[in-house]
Amino acid sequence: xxxxxxxxxxxxxxxxxxxxxxxxxxxxxxxxxxxxxxxxxxxxxxxxxxxxxxxxxxxxxxxxxxxxxxxxxxxxxxxxxxxxxxxxxxxxxxxxxxxxxxxxxxxxxxxxxxxxxxxxxxxxxxxxxxxxxxxxxxxxxxxxxxxxxxxxxxxxxxxxxxxxxxxxxxxxxxxxxxxxxxxxxxxxxxxxxxxxxxxxxxxxxxxxxxxxxxxxxxxxxxxxxxxxxxxxxxxxxxxxxxxxxxxxxxxxxxxxxxxx
Amino acid sequence: xxxxxxxxxxxxxxxxxxxxxxxxxxxxxxxxxxxxxxxxxxxxxxxxxxxxxxxxxxxxxxxxxxxxxxxxxxxxxxxxxxxxxxxxxxxxxxxxxxxxxxxxxxxxxxxxxxxxxxxxxxxxxxxxxxxxxxxxxxxxxxxxxxxxxxxxxxxxxxxxxxxxxxxxxxxxxxxxxxxxxxxxxxxxxxxxxxxxxxxxxxxxxxxxxxxxxxxxxxxxxxxxxxxxxxxxxxxxxxxxxxxxxxxxxxxxxxxxxxxxxxxxxxxxxxxxxxxxxxxxxxxxxxx
Numbered sequence: 262x263x264x265x266x267x268x269x270x271x272x273x274x275x276x277x278x279x280x281x282x283x284x285x286x287x288x289x290x291x292x293x294x295x296x297x298x299x300x301x302x303x304x305x306x307x308x309x310x311x312x313x314x315x316x317x318x319x320x321x322x323x324x325x326x327x328x329x330x331x332x333x334x335x336x337x338x339x340x341x342x343x344x345x346x347x348x349x350x351x352x353x354x355x356x357x358x359x360x361x362x363x364x365x366x367x368x369x370x371x372x373x374x375x376x377x378x379x380x381x382x383x384x385x386x387x388x389x390x391x392x393x394x395x396x397x398x399x400x401x402x403x404x405x406x407x408x409x410x411x412x413x414x415x416x417x418x419x420x421x422x423x424x425x426x427x428x429x430x431x432x433x434x435x436x437x438x439x440x441x442x443x444x445x446x447x448x449x450x451x452x453x454x455x456x457x458x459x460x461x462x463x464x465x466x467x468x469x470x471x472x473x474x475x476x477x478x479x480x481x482x483x484x485x486x487x488x489x490x491x492x493x494x495x496x497x498x499x500x501x502x503x504x505x506x507x508x509x510x511x512x513x514x515x516x517x518x519x520x521x
Numbered sequence: 522x523x524x525x526x527x528x529x530x531x532x533x534x535x536x537x538x539x540x541x542x543x544x545x546x547x548x549x550x551x552x553x554x555x556x557x558x559x560x561x562x563x564x565x566x567x568x569x570x571x572x573x574x575x576x577x578x579x580x581x582x583x584x585x586x587x588x589x590x591x592x593x594x595x596x597x598x599x600x601x602x603x604x605x606x607x608x609x610x611x612x613x614x615x616x617x618x619x620x621x622x623x624x625x626x627x628x629x630x631x632x633x634x635x636x637x638x639x640x641x642x643x644x645x646x647x648x649x650x651x652x653x654x655x656x657x658x659x660x661x662x663x664x665x666x667x668x669x670x671x672x673x674x675x676x677x678x679x680x681x682x683x684x685x686x687x688x689x690x691x692x693x694x695x696x697x698x699x700x701x702x703x704x705x706x707x708x709x710x711x712x713x714x715x716x717x718x719x720x721x722x723x724x725x726x727x728x729x730x731x732x733x734x735x736x737x738x739x740x741x742x743x744x745x746x747x748x749x750x751x752x753x754x755x756x757x758x759x760x761x762x763x764x765x766x767x768x769x770x771x772x773x774x775x776x777x778x779x780x781x782x783x784x785x786x787x788x789x790x791x792x793x794x795x796x797x798x799x800x801x802x803x804x805x806x807x808x
Binding site for chain 2: 313331336389
């Protein structure tokens with residue numbers, strides 16, 4: 262089982278309260294998006310679940326175990342890719358496997374499989390600087406999936422990509438997830454992205470960061486992003502979430518929230 | 522350097538027809554085109570000419586000057602041959618080479634480790650940084666006599682002197698480089714449960730590499746100085762001994778031979794380092 266449970270998690274940086282006694286349950290193999298304006302603490306929440314930040318009070322349980330630091334069965338995908346620039350595509354994808362001491366032959370096979378999966382066959386020997394942003398994030402995704410994690414945490418992974426690449430990547434993520442479901446926590450400030458991808462969308466508000474709504478997304482899986490976008494239910498959900506975010510009267514929220 | 526030194530000579534030989542100085546097209550390199558120099562302008566030719574310039578001037582000067590103490594490059598070359606044939610140069614070079622290599626290693630490894638620690642841990646940096654910079658600014662030659670009192674005249678003293686000269690540039694450059702490595706990448710490694718030493722191996726050292734190479738380049742230059750300083754001021758051995766011995770007997774050509782050898786060694790080490798750096802930096806976009 263791979264469940265995530267945040268229990269009255271509170272986090273402050275100095276005197277600034279970023280998360281205010283927040284509770285959240287994520288089921289095994291559920292895809293949950295955390296949607297909210299900039300500064301609502303959604304990234305802090307994700308980092309706390311990942312063991313990169315410590316909660317000031319409260320706790321996070323993964324499969325019942327309290328989080329004390331990074332775990333081998335959890336990986337992250339970052340908005341700014343974070344590839345090692347001095348390593349080739351295949352070495353970057355194999356990074357987690359190498360750290361875990363997976364035998365070379367097995368690692369090579371798994372790396373190649375993930376590279377094929379994200380459509381980067383032929384780019385194995387390229388260095389990150391030779392790739393476009395979309396390709397770099399494919400490497401980031403393949404790297405995260407290569408260790409076959411139970412938990413996949415994504416922090417605005419497509420936020421730095423152009424609109425078309427972004428939709429393409431969403432489509433690919435849908436099909437990857439359909440093939441091997443994992444417990445996914447997906448932070449985004451795009452309403453569309455959250456609806457298209459998720460089983461549930463958790464909407465947060467800022468100052469202090471808290472959950473204001475938790476919305477089940479009714480679309481059947483396997484999904485097609487294109488079909489969903491033209492569904493009337495999609496428009497309804499979108500309008501509902503937009504209404505929630507609009508409450509935030511600060512300009513940051515208005516600019517960040519509408520999605521693409 | 523080489524090309525600019527040769528430029529006046531070649532322009533005068535080729536410059537009978539004053540080429541009209543047409544404005545360079547936009548986006549053209551700022552350096553002047555060398556087309557006007559004809560075949561003289563090709564890079565290998567200029568390189569060789571530049572290399573010959575100083576020896577030729579030196580040779581001409583020694584020819585017109587009667588002073589016996591002013592020897593020419595040919596005299597030095599002859600002395601080089603003699604001292605090589607007798608085996609004296611080799612023995613001396615072996616002794617100095619041992620000190621150089623041991624001292625380099627003994628200084629570079631701690632320099633690398635301290636540099637990474639200081640660059641990685643901010644609080645340590647706060648405490649140690651003033652000392653490192655003060656020591657780097659101190660003319661280390663000044664404490665050589667004090668070191669000798671503590672360590673004696675033996676080979677250990679020489680190695681310590683060289684290591685000391687090497688340590689600081691390596692430590693300071695490495696620390697600077699490690700500070701420049703994006704913290705995001707360190708965090709990425711942590712998120713994959715990397716241990717501290719794998720963070721060093723996979724992230725900090727490769728990320729700081731351009732700075733580390735710069736530190737090594739400085740260190741090699743300083744190590745060569747340190748070898749000679751050590752040999753002059755402790756028990757006199759090796760190439761330093763040869764320099765002293767022959768110059769005291771006014772045999773300037775022989776006295777210059779170790780100097781030339783040290784120059785060649787420095788040149789070769791710089792070149793080798795450059796090659797290594799080039800191989801290790803294939804991942805960087807060439808500007």
